[in-house]
Amino acid sequence: MSRRDQMIKKIKELMYEPEYIRNIGIVAHIDHGKTTLSDNLLAAAGMISSELAGDQRFLDFDEQEQERGITIDAANVSMVHSYEDNQYLINLIDTPGHVDFGGDVTRAMRAVDGAVVVVCAVEGIMPQTETVLRQALKENVRPVLFINKVDRLINELKLDDLELQNRFIKIIAGVNKLIKNMAPEQFKEEWQVKIEDGTVAFGSAYHNWAINVPEMMKTNITFKDIIQYCNDDNQKELASKIKIEEVILGMVVEHLPSPKIAQAYRVPKIWSGDIDSVEGQGMINTDSTSPLAVMVTDVSIDKHAGEIATGRVYGGSIEKGSEIFFVGSMSKARTQQVGVYMGPERINTDIVPAGNIVAITGARGAIAGETITDADHNIAPFESLEHISEPVVTVAVEAKNTKDLPKLIEVLRQVGKEDPTLRVEINEETGEHLIAGMGELHLEVIIYRINDKGLEVETSEPIVVYRETIAGTATNVEGKSPNKHNRFYIDIEPLSDDLMNAISEGEIQEGRVKGKESAKVFQDHGLDKDEAKKVWDVYKHSIFVNKTRGIQYLDEIKELLMEGFESALDDGPLADEKAMGIKISLMDAKIHEDAVHRGPAQVLPAIRKAVYGGIMLAQPTLMEPMQKVYISVPQDYMGAATREIQNRRGQIVEMGQEGDMSTIESKVPVSEMFGFAGDIRSAAEGRCIWSTENSGFERIPRELQNQIVREIRERKGLSPEPYGPDHYLG
Numbered sequence: 001m002s003r004r005d006q007m008i009k010k011i012k013e014l015m016y017e018p019e020y021i022r023n024i025g026i027v028a029h030i031d032h033g034k035t036t037l038s039d040n041l042l043a044a045a046g047m048i049s050s051e052l053a054g055d056q057r058f059l060d061f062d063e064q065e066q067e068r069g070i071t072i073d074a075a076n077v078s079m080v081h082s083y084e085d086n087q088y089l090i091n092l093i094d095t096p097g098h099v100d101f102g103g104d105v106t107r108a109m110r111a112v113d114g115a116v117v118v119v120c121a122v123e124g125i126m127p128q129t130e131t132v133l134r135q136a137l138k139e140n141v142r143p144v145l146f147i148n149k150v151d152r153l154i155n156e157l158k159l160d161d162l163e164l165q166n167r168f169i170k171i172i173a174g175v176n177k178l179i180k181n182m183a184p185e186q187f188k189e190e191w192q193v194k195i196e197d198g199t200v201a202f203g204s205a206y207h208n209w210a211i212n213v214p215e216m217m218k219t220n221i222t223f224k225d226i227i228q229y230c231n232d233d234n235q236k237e238l239a240s241k242i243k244i245e246e247v248i249l250g251m252v253v254e255h256l257p258s259p260k261i262a263q264a265y266r267v268p269k270i271w272s273g274d275i276d277s278v279e280g281q282g283m284i285n286t287d288s289t290s291p292l293a294v295m296v297t298d299v300s301i302d303k304h305a306g307e308i309a310t311g312r313v314y315g316g317s318i319e320k321g322s323e324i325f326f327v328g329s330m331s332k333a334r335t336q337q338v339g340v341y342m343g344p345e346r347i348n349t350d351i352v353p354a355g356n357i358v359a360i361t362g363a364r365g366a367i368a369g370e371t372i373t374d375a376d377h378n379i380a381p382f383e384s385l386e387h388i389s390e391p392v393v394t395v396a397v398e399a400k401n402t403k404d405l406p407k408l409i410e411v412l413r414q415v416g417k418e419d420p421t422l423r424v425e426i427n428e429e430t431g432e433h434l435i436a437g438m439g440e441l442h443l444e445v446i447i448y449r450i451n452d453k454g455l456e457v458e459t460s461e462p463i464v465v466y467r468e469t470i471a472g473t474a475t476n477v478e479g480k481s482p483n484k485h486n487r488f489y490i491d492i493e494p495l496s497d498d499l500m501n502a503i504s505e506g507e508i509q510e511g512r513v514k515g516k517e518s519a520k521v522f523q524d525h526g527l528d529k530d531e532a533k534k535v536w537d538v539y540k541h542s543i544f545v546n547k548t549r550g551i552q553y554l555d556e557i558k559e560l561l562m563e564g565f566e567s568a569l570d571d572g573p574l575a576d577e578k579a580m581g582i583k584i585s586l587m588d589a590k591i592h593e594d595a596v597h598r599g600p601a602q603v604l605p606a607i608r609k610a611v612y613g614g615i616m617l618a619q620p621t622l623m624e625p626m627q628k629v630y631i632s633v634p635q636d637y638m639g640a641a642t643r644e645i646q647n648r649r650g651q652i653v654e655m656g657q658e659g660d661m662s663t664i665e666s667k668v669p670v671s672e673m674f675g676f677a678g679d680i681r682s683a684a685e686g687r688c689i690w691s692t693e694n695s696g697f698e699r700i701p702r703e704l705q706n707q708i709v710r711e712i713r714e715r716k717g718l719s720p721e722p723y724g725p726d727h728y729l730g
Helices: 005-015 034-044 063-070 099-111 127-138 150-155 161-182 213-219 223-231 233-241 244-255 259-270 278-283 402-418 439-452 497-505 519-524 556-572 600-617 636-646 676-683 702-715 724-729
Strands: 023-028 075-083 085-094 114-120 141-146 200-204 209-211 293-302 307-313 317-321 323-324 331-334 339-341 345-346 352-353 357-361 370-376 393-399 424-425 431-437 457-459 467-470 473-478 489-494 535-538 542-546 582-590 620-634 651-658 659-668 689-699
Touching: 005 075, 005 085, 023 063, 023 244, 023 259, 023 542, 023 582, 034 075, 034 085, 034 141, 034 244, 034 431, 034 457, 034 489, 034 724, 063 352, 063 702, 075 244, 075 357, 085 244, 099 293, 099 582, 099 702, 114 127, 114 161, 114 244, 127 141, 127 161, 127 689, 141 244, 150 161, 150 223, 161 200, 161 209, 161 223, 200 244, 200 331, 209 213, 209 233, 209 244, 213 244, 223 489, 244 582, 259 278, 278 357, 278 439, 293 339, 293 357, 293 402, 293 439, 339 352, 393 402, 393 439, 402 424, 402 431, 424 676, 431 439, 439 457, 457 689, 473 600, 473 724, 600 724, 620 702, 636 651
Parallel strands: 023 085, 023 114, 075 339, 114 141, 141 200, 542 582
Antiparallel strands: 075 085, 200 209, 293 307, 293 370, 307 357, 317 352, 323 331, 323 370, 339 345, 339 357, 393 431, 393 457, 424 431, 467 620, 473 489, 489 582, 535 542, 620 659, 620 689, 651 659
16 A cells, blocks of 8 residues: 555544644745745655655645745645654645735634744744734634744854844744734633743754754754754754654644644634534534534635535534535535545545545535535524735726627636635626736736636736725715605714724624624724614624614614615715725604605615715715835845835835844835836845735825826716715705
């Protein structure tokens, strides 16, 4: 029996022993060494040659990933690792580090229980390190730390023993500070990473060696020895003495939780059902005989097998050929194959029990975030996945040949399903096909994939997505229904920063407010007691409050009022962009007593007009998406780099010095970032490291607003100037 067949046999056995399973993600900032580290772990499992580990980037099997040298898609692999006389099934997900593909990290974190956070020893904690750690902790995923590229500190920066220690202490303190701020309350202390207990390891994934305190005690190798090996250019011998896979997988087995431990505290956070029910207890206990509960985290399209859904089995077992039920779409499907991943290939196992990550072939209609159960069951769904950032750049896509139009619509739906962070909009009226992504690179990759599906397309210049808001207030704004029999009076004001942040952080859920139990959360964030009980709807970072008393028939049209409020925010009056950050209070209403005269055709236009008119009276303001830009550059090129930022309407937030490198932290509008990659390389003659992080929306400078509004309106085929309040309220 070949080594591969032996591994598959062992995987099938270990699947049923949750205490010997570890579901882990490898997360880090771009280029900090995640995929290189994954290579080493795969070599240890006999899946690739140990000679190639570090160079092969086995999990970057997509053509674009190989070409660009970055991870774009989260890649899954299952392998067996022996540790202290026991064998463990390690289900590993290698995640992207580029800000444009952060959605993959969010989805992967729902599938795993632990994360190896990789930090480059030279660059330290970078913006995306913070983002991926936040994504992990938000999903109750426990971290351990691997400080990579230590050889570069010794060979390139020539640091001695003491300087190395100081560098490590700084990184560990930074990671622990993030854990303290973001971990769930009960784990803030327990999840701190420490050198002494082995939850921190140091090494070089490229040169295949790593060490932590338990390994030091076992081998008697110290940092002085490591410095010697690096100086003597003898890292190969070092790698044979302190093997990276032994250290990392030992750390994973020892410190990251098994599904049996993790599901007990993760399920109550991510599942909305009754924990005391049969399904709830099945998940808490990782019971493979309980009702099926699978959370879909990813969907990909295979040229031969069709749709492949990846998910975490939290309860029960999923079998080949069984009928399954999608809780969200209320539809059924039949599985063709179920199995596990070994990088680019899938191994069919016929059945996958609770506690494992599964690949399902034949789950037609599944989308990321979907809950799957048995055909004869209907369980409560898992909590929806919240992506940390939203699409900010749009391109229009056209088929080169008109005959390909039906195929284009099909392909766009496919890419939208494969990548839920992508927004696909097919405008039936104008015939425009728009795709909105996280940034320039994200859209480039998507367009490449559309072409790869045998469809030639042309794209427009990238268009930036804006938002509308207000800077002032307006009171007693009257919206009349077309028949003049219904009138609504609203007050409109900007939503407080406190409430905006609470919605962004997920403390306040978007959606129609049910019952009074949410009142306390609104009160905690600044609404008075009376008002907090009267919030009807939270939508697009805005809220709708009913402050009326004793209005007859109001309850009957409540849903219509919320629908009108939501549709008004979907395309604001200033530039037909989405509106956000607005508090609308319904102060009074006159409603016709005859139901015929207060239907949707009367109520919806009345409340929409009131909202539009109110926005136009309350200093309507356009907001643009911003990115934080971090640049590390030699001192001689610092002036050129800062000029590059300032020429793009950027603001320098902070400047610092590390060795002979200058660091610049700045904020730049996304609309000014096109072509930045080439320009900053020219400015610094290729000698700079830079990265970006999305940073929400900020108000456009007053002097630019009219010009940008006019450009957006003309592009959308609207009149160049927005209508005034009288147009809506007359």
